[in-house]
Amino acid sequence: MDAVISPATPKARLDQIDQALRAGRIAHGQAVAEALTRDYPDYLEGWIITARAFQLGGEFGRMREALAQALAIEPASPLARLMDAEALVHLGELRQAKSALIAMEGEAAGDANWLGRLAEAFGQCGCHADAARCARTAAALAPDVAVHRYNLATHLVAVGELDAAESEFDAVIARAPHDYDAYYNRATLRRQTVDRNHVDEIRRLIRAPHRTRMGPVALHYALAKELEDIGDGAASFEALKTGAEHRRRLMRYDVTGDVATMAQIASTFDASYFDKASRGEPGDGPVFILGLPRSGTTLVDRILSAHSDVESLGELNDFALALTALCRADGGKSGLVQAAAGLAPADLGKAYLKRVGERTDGRRFFIDKAPANFLYIGLIAAALPDARIVHMQREPMDNAYSLYKALFRMGYPYSYDFGDLAAYMRAKDSLMDHWRRVLPGRIIDVRYEDVVADQETETRRLLQAVGLEFEASCLAFHRNPGPTATHSAAQVRQPIYASSVGLWRRYEAQLQPLADKLGVAP
Template sequence: MAPPAAPPSRARPGDFDAGLARAREAALGGRYREARTILAAIEERAWDNPRDLRRLAEYHGHMNRPVEAERCCARAVELAPDDARAHYDLAAASIAIGRIDAAEAHFDRVIAADPRDWDAWANRSTLRRATAERNHVAALDRAMAAAGRDAEARIALGHALAKELEDLGDHDRAFAVLKAAADARRARLSYRVADDVATMAGIADAFSAERLRGAPPPAAEPGPIFILGLPRSGTTLVDRILSSHSRVASLGEIQDFALALVEGAGTAQGKADLIRRSAAMDHAALGRAYRARIAERDPGAPFAIDKTPLNCLYIGLIALALPDARIVHVRRGAMDGCYAMYKTLFRMGYPFSYDLGDLAAYRIAHERLMGHWRAALPGRMIEIDYEALIADQEGESRRLVAACGLDWEDGCLDFHRNPAPVATASAVQVRAPIHDRSVGLWRRYEAGLAPLADALRGAGIPLDYGR
């Protein structure tokens, strides 16, 4: 049932903005229960104001609460049915909770009302596999022609068109369109991959094998499960398999470990100083701070998944701070994994993914860091290969579940029926059964991806899984 409209006397000017500010402060401090209470109160006050409801939905989204975000967006559309932005926000919220057909209908409406909403075009093309009978290729071609030199249009429409052309098997044109879009995206970023490479090397130096010999032994009791690895490596798939277990809940991609780290380490003068401080800090206190934060999220199950891919930077800290943590590292063949990142238009983060040289440098540095963790913390990680999971879903799923200290449940095989929200680039794929269409897909683009392959091969990294 929808909350009732608030009495006018309670909806004083400024109350809503002040409430959002208080909720933001509480969330940043890890006081998620307080933040939820504040958001519930101001939702009641905003129930007849579509603009405020959309802002509230954004806050719910930041707190990994897509059901609440969808409720606010649906009410905003009800109040303002001709507002294209309200339909856009509702489409995005609908994806997270699995209402894919509804999301497509809302994106259709956005594009009809505002053909220059390039993000709507890009997001709509991710919702289903294009077929000869049902695709947007001609419309995307027309939109790109009409957009001219608009860089944002070339980025969004190019990624959408490349995706649909790939679905249709037109691989040569797909790669040409994708490269142009990725180049345009990279040109708009101020990013130096060398900084990330140096950071990963600095982390390995600070958390040496000698330093990590002092890590407490792994504990058997229930605790957090970190699912980590590079983006598009299969982390969401593994998350859905495990969170289909009755004793496991997924918190999604959260920043609680990094926030607890920054808070506990104190003010740092750049990344190098933060690394130094993190190695010297009270790691038991870091573990307590992290536990307090995720307890505030109220997972409702003994085991809570933190599925933030780049927590792989913090594996040494996790081992020192959280002896009961399970660390699940998801791997994927280097070229398939890199190509999957290259073709994805990420909303935020992963700036290394739009240039083949950047991708190679980052992937090589990541390989070295993971090799360091493997040597310094033998047996501490549960390693799952995406391709092995695709080839033997039940066998690998059983191994994963057992390694986490859980009894087997058949529901883990039906992960695609898991109704829990998911807010990642894989939100659509993980609602379908496992398939192997993406295994070896990079070879369709072998000529275009040759610089990446040459760099990885030169660093001694096998291009494919198992080779």
């Protein structure tokens, strides 16, 4: 850790802390912040920046302790109250967080900036309707502020108002033509046509100077999407390849780390682990839908959650958060795997159910649709012995191409390079084979292509495997009014379609190097 040499004035110390946090020197920022609050215990801004330092370090309990000091000094501080609600979200205390946000919403009437912050916090709670309401008011109060229109558009997507979302992205682009993400997000909302698209507009921007490093990435992905929609496959793939290569160059990622972690998980959670593991937390409730992104997880989530006894909680990271809170391990991913094997399964199950209990409405089953939970299948099976585990499978090249052409806001760094994609997918398949061997009968495998080919038969099979009676509403999943904030949010508002099956064959020549790496025969 850097030595703590504090400037003379509180304001100078604030600047020093801010610079450290912006530079990613979190531990140093925390040390200077704690020294500041020791020397100036009645300094409101000192406690707030201390809370921010703990927030960036993922220490949300200590974040709340700092905010309690801030609120003791100034109980009405809007910033301290909002940050406290954000800390509650991260700690899984969602009902308390939502109550605090609703109270603040009434006080924020007329303040577009605060309503925008509240919309973001509501979104973190999974309260997308509340988020859309706040964002709509913020945009109405400040219609020429592009960020409010952008935030409104993203929340409208989550609640299924796609036409309105497209209009808002148009408004963003009119006011901030260099907001490059808006072009990509707009492109994903509908199938573009020869008569109605933005190809020329996007190409002009690509030729112009860019104001951000990610600008060319978003624009090339937007161009690729729209060109594919209008049937220009060759130009679409060229734009996609350019965007993916640019994105990969901007990242520091080594797929061998993820491959090694998956191998360590398999060797740690072997048959002997399950022979010795104590009983976890019993009870129906959790349905985990997992697999690779773009494998059909959102589709099956919407089908199941159209049932009257099922609610979808969306893409949660609550299992991972419950795990890391109990482990508190050093040594990165490897240390976490080792520490996880030493947990009492019932403790992990109880911690997870406590977190998600803040989100559920009391129906018999709830869905946790985090694709990467396939890493935790062993722990899920031990900690929650009655949980249903639904694993989505898709033809490897279709899945790989769908991953490759998606620009993710965060996560999935392996998806921008053929070598990374193939290595990750092979490691994932190996881990899934391991889970099936050591947990026979626990995993419900569902093939995307089977669902598309015979939706009713596969829906009935899935409902029976989960323990549910058939309901016809599950066949009309696209009418499911529940929110969804995933990359597939637009697609699942449509009836089932088969156009994505075998789509990679349109680009067989361009994708052949990837097929070779995956061992897919011509």
